[in-house]
Amino acid sequence: MNAVSHTKAQPAPISAARPALVADDAQALEAAYRLAVDFARGSGARDADRLLPWSELERYSASGLWGATVPRAHGGAEISTVTLARVIATVAAADGSLAQIPQNHFYALEVLRVGGSEEQKRFFFERVLAGDRLGNALAEVGQRDFRRRTRLVREPGGWHVDGEKFYCTGAIYAHWIPTLVVAEEAGEEVSYLAFVPRDAQGVTVIDDWDGFGQRVTGSGSVRFERVRVEPEWVVPFKASFDRPTTIGPHAQIMHAAIDLGIGLGAFEEMLRFVRERSRPWLDSGVERASDDPLTLHQVGHVRLRLRAAEALVERAAAEVDAAQRAPDEDSVARASIAVAKARILTTKAGLLAADKLFELSGTSATQSEDNLDRYWRNVRTHTLHDPVRWKYQAVGNFHLNGKRPPRHGAI
The missing domain is CATH 1.20.140.10 (Butyryl-CoA Dehydrogenase, subunit A, domain 3)
Known part of the structure; x- marks a missing residue:
């Protein structure tokens, strides 16, 4: 199982409780306003003592907002980008860190919407509506484009991910860590987004973010050591930028x-x-x-x-x-x-x-x-x-x- 290193407190268990479902844009905004009042109360103390916002994040998830961009065809509210921006700004006014944590969650959902197969959309959208949170492992330290060393290795016995990432906002709080990987195909490096279970064998989430701001985003490191992934968890990434997408x-x-x-x-x-x-x-x-x-x-x-x-x-x-x-x-x-x-x-x-x-x-x-x-x-x-x-x-x-x-x- 994975090891999670913390500089302060050990992480709380990730809840499996099914969240509420947001019905429409108006309900999403209403939920954001309620949460902002709640989050503002302890934001100063959380930042000062670097207290990771586990209970606040559970309430954020339970509100249904993390599933609000899921397309209606898959059971979500499919709120507009206008509304999503308002929701994020409302939460950020109360606590900038809490506003940033789900940014890559929504990003991964857009990658799925644009480039995922129907089977992948059906599976992951259902998981998100059931309460799963998506983190990220995109960037790397020391590379010109910050992304290119974490590999997807395809072997007869299975597919594996190897590498290390940094600036992994939300990974420590996530059920799945969408990870940017590259694979060799016909002499060319092709990039994919591999959805890696946070508790998979070989995953180590390290709470080593020490920036002077956004202190409780959990934007630290994730290490992957021969982590097995299923082919159906791997979504095309490069292909989604070869054509005009949002x-x-x-x-x-x-x-x-x-x-x-x-x-x-x-x-x-x-x-x-x-x-x-x-x-x-x-x-x-x-x-x-x-x-x-x-x-x-x-x-x-x-x-x-x-x-x-x-x-x-x-x-x-x-x-x-x-x-x-x-x-x-x-x-x-x-x-x-x-x-x-x-x-x-x-x-x-x-x-x-x-x-x-x-x-x-x-x-x-x-x-x-x-x-x-x-x-x-x-x-x-x-x-x-x-x-x-x-x-x-x-x-x-x-x-x-x-x-x-x-x-x-x-x-």
Whole structure:
């Protein structure tokens, strides 16, 4: 069986309880709002002490949201990408780490929807609706494209996975770990997504993520030592990028929603702090910090940037929905560029909100007991997922030269 190493507490057993089923988009949003109130209460303590959110994650799963994108043909609500982005942003405003944990779960479901066989869809969608969580083991340390050394070995006695991955957000909490593997085929390396059971012989999940932000995402290492996988658990991956699909923009809109949500959470904390605890600057001539004219100007500026980011996320998510309905070269390119624009602005707005939380609240906001720096640490860490400077390039090249962006998960 697998060994799970932890720097703090040992993991709780993964529940097998069947979650509720989300019926539609409105129900998904309602569930997200309820959970956000719940998650906000302990988010500071979880971050400060690096307490992995096992009980919160169980409630998150039980809400039915993790199965909400499953297609209606397979028993799910098939909520829109617009709604999914709102759900993620709502949760991220309460706890950035909890918002990121299921990102790769939804990503794997999109890979299945686009590239899986009908039998694979039927099996894994049913497992997700029954409560199974999907993690990820995609990236590797030390490779130019971060992915290429973990192998799928096909032998007469069975198929096996060998390798090691890092940045495996959600793997420690998962029932299945979708793992990017490569296999040699006719002299060429072909990539697949192998759905590996977390408790399979030879799987070691290591809780060694020590980033200063997103501290309880469990984004550590997974090691695979001759781990047996069944052929029906292996889904084509490269083939889904050889043609226009929404896997890339679907992944990226969720990242945008996380950054947006963390920024919105920082903004709300700033409003509360300025109202309740900040002092006006002595030259302002006012009695309350909330009446300081320069503070009011900056609050308005931050809110405007966040609202613009919200609008771009919603517009981009609608483009992803349209491309899912009718994927072709142009619709997927439009979706990818719209999402790139949203990622640019959510990065800038999220960082701005986290920075202004301290600038406008004052020195007392830096006290460790409040742990307000988690907003800046979380958004700074998550916005490094992939370089926003390349998104400017993609947007400019599209509008100036009519060049479609590359098809991969980072655009």
